Amino acid sequence: MLKAAFMIPMMLGIFAVLQNTLNKKIAGMWGLSLVGLANGAGLLIASSAVFFLTAKESRLQIFNGPALSQLKFLWVFIPGLLGIFLVIGIPWSIGRLGLQFAFASFIAAQIVTTVLWETLVEKNPTSPFSYIGAAFSVLGAVFFSMASHS
Numbered sequence: 349m350l351k352a353a354f355m356i357p358m359m360l361g362i363f364a365v366l367q368n369t370l371n372k373k374i375a376g377m378w379g380l381s382l383v384g385l386a387n388g389a390g391l392l393i394a395s396s397a398v399f400f401l402t403a404k405e406s407r408l409q410i411f412n413g414p415a416l417s418q419l420k421f422l423w424v425f426i427p428g429l430l431g432i433f434l435v436i437g438i439p440w441s442i443g444r445l446g447l448q449f450a451f452a453s454f455i456a457a458q459i460v461t462t463v464l465w466e467t468l469v470e471k472n473p474t475s476p477f478s479y480i481g482a483a484f485s486v487l488g489a490v491f492f493s494m495a496s497h498s
Contacts, residue, residue, distance in 0.1 A: 369447065372443055376443070384435055438454060445493075445496065459482050
């Protein structure tokens with residue numbers, strides 16, 4: 349199980365680079381608005397297939413969970429709204445910063461945000477090594493910036 353837990357984020361990291369370099373090429377031909385629309389359509393098809401192919405019980409959880417009136421309903425849409433910024437923003441930044449610096453900055457921001465979220469929101473104890481690792485990720489992004497401007 350640990351092997352899969354390690355391999356899935358690694359594969360997703362590869363997929364992110366492939367997705368965003370392809371999105372950059374599409375944006376260069378047809379613009380960022382089509383990138384967002386095409387990604388949204390692909391996501392709708394794939395997520396619908398997953399939803400309908402999974403066990404019936406998982407689909408029924410919608411009706412067994414908290415009443416819709418109890419949910420902060422707009423919170424359900426925030427991940428998708430943030431996703432469109434990723435789909436459009438990363439290819440845009442790749443075009444201006446280059447692939448290496450754009451992704452190094454993106455990853456550093458994820459690491460720093462993760463450490464802060466764990467500490468401030470989840471209230472989980474955070475090792476000083478987490479802060480040091482986050483600082484090194486930012487330093488790595490700075491090095492990529494220096495390399496791309498030399």
